Amino acid sequence: MSVSKQSLLFSPLTIRGVTLKNRIVVSPMCQYVCKDGIVNDWHLVNYGSFATGGAGLVVVEATGVEPRGRISPGCPGLWNDEQIEPWKRVTSFLKAQGCVAGIQIAHAGRKASTVAPWRGKDSIDDKDGGWPTVGPSAIAFGDGVTKVPKAATIEDIEEIKRSFVSACERAVKAGFEVIEFHFAHGYLVSTFLSPVTNKRTDKYGGSLENRMRLGLEIAENVRKALPQNIVIGARVSVTDYAENGWDISQTVEFAKQLKKLGLDFVDCSSGGIISNVDYHPLNTNEVQLKGATKVQKEAGIATAAVGKITDPLFAEKILQENAATLIFIGRAFLNNPHWPYLAADVLANDKTFKYPNSYEWCIGWKGFAKWRKDILKDSNNN
Ligand SMILES: Cc1cc2nc3c(=O)[nH]c(=O)nc-3n(C[C@H](O)[C@H](O)[C@H](O)COP(=O)(O)O)c2cc1C
DSSP: OOOOSSOSTTSOEEETTEEESSSEEEOOOOOOOOBTTBOOHHHHHHHHHHHHTTOSEEEEEEEESSGGGOSSTTSOBOSSGGGHHHHHHHHHHHHHTTOEEEEEEEOOGGGOSBOOGGGOSOBOOGGGTOOOOEESSSOOOBTTBOOOOEEOOHHHHHHHHHHHHHHHHHHHHTTOOEEEEEEOTTSHHHHHHOTTTOOOOSTTSSSHHHHHHHHHHHHHHHHHHSOTTSEEEEEEESOOSSTTSOOHHHHHHHHHHHHHTTOOEEEEEOOOSSSSOSOOTTSOOHHHHHHHHHHHHHHOOEEEEESSOOOHHHHHHHHHTTSOSEEEESHHHHHOTTHHHHHHHHSTTOOOOOOOHHHHHHHSSTTTHHHHHHHHHHHHHO
16 A cells, blocks of 8 residues: 555544644553552653654553452552552653553453463462452453452442542543553453353343443543543453354444543453453454444444554554554564654655654654665665
8 A cells, every 4th residue: 555645644633632643552561560569660661662662642551440450469550649650750751752641540350360471371379479359250260360259249349430530530640641441351341241251130230231330330430530631441352252242232332332421432452351262362453453443433432453553554554444543553562662663664755753853863854865765775675
């Protein structure tokens, strides 16, 4: 595909007065290196590099609303005020680079209390530093995550709802302008949505309306509590890949309701809810992209496409076809935190890309176009 006019990938987007300088978003990616839920120098450098690399928005990793809602002991949290300031260091740096700071607010539910992935994926026993988990029903995830969650009582649910509001309020104090709820991948809210994991017989289980209730109540309460200029979205799994499970049509219904409550976007991922299936949030994009397109069209809410997007031309095509509004990129940013530089080169007629000042004078377009062409030609020939 050739791009004959200003690329959409590098076109700014304003939502609720928050302007992203481009549509390139760093997808949330857990780092597992916090202590007591507090972020550190690793997070500053990790997220900072994506900002110097030119991302329009960085959505930082799943951040727990309460200690038992962390995936691992190394995951960050916003359940106390002490956790605000270290995040502020990260958001201030991002902002100084013209990058909007977003955060994924999460509760890991029955997939909490597990080891970091490089140590396996197993549950941590309470006696070894783990903690009791909670879910809609007392059913373990399996596949090493053997801990059986407590079926949440109404009191637990009320407390979790309050924790979401407090954590989001702290996120705003920490300088985040975009909040993304983690309602995907088999974590707490996702397990309430799915009939596969939600076997409740009260008002939070059974019908679609009941299964959506927790997510919608969280969305409503947080939207009411936060200033109107804070952008709020939700990541959902568009399908469980399970017969009689959560699927795209239920996702569309959920997205319609989220929109009514004032949410601004839906980030369309998939799976993660049942173990031992071939499909996984890391190895699909077609299904997720189809979901993003359908949700955007039928629910009338902006969507994010995510999953194996590495080619700038593919990213541009998604936007040109109005298949999604935002492009979330995960592993391609880990591989190359300056991925947008590559994208600006590939969408070569886009000369609006602005490097950080320290780089612009030596690798920017002005006066260096020929030199850039030569090195690109050399690298293509090698
Ligand atoms: C190291 C790593 C950590 C991740 N952590 C999260 C997370 O905190 N929250 C989330 O919703 N997805 C998480 N994901 C999924 C990514 O956000 C993204 O959806 C997935 O990697 C697919 O995009 P990609 O093909 O561009 O990497 C993680 C992925 C990776 C590779």
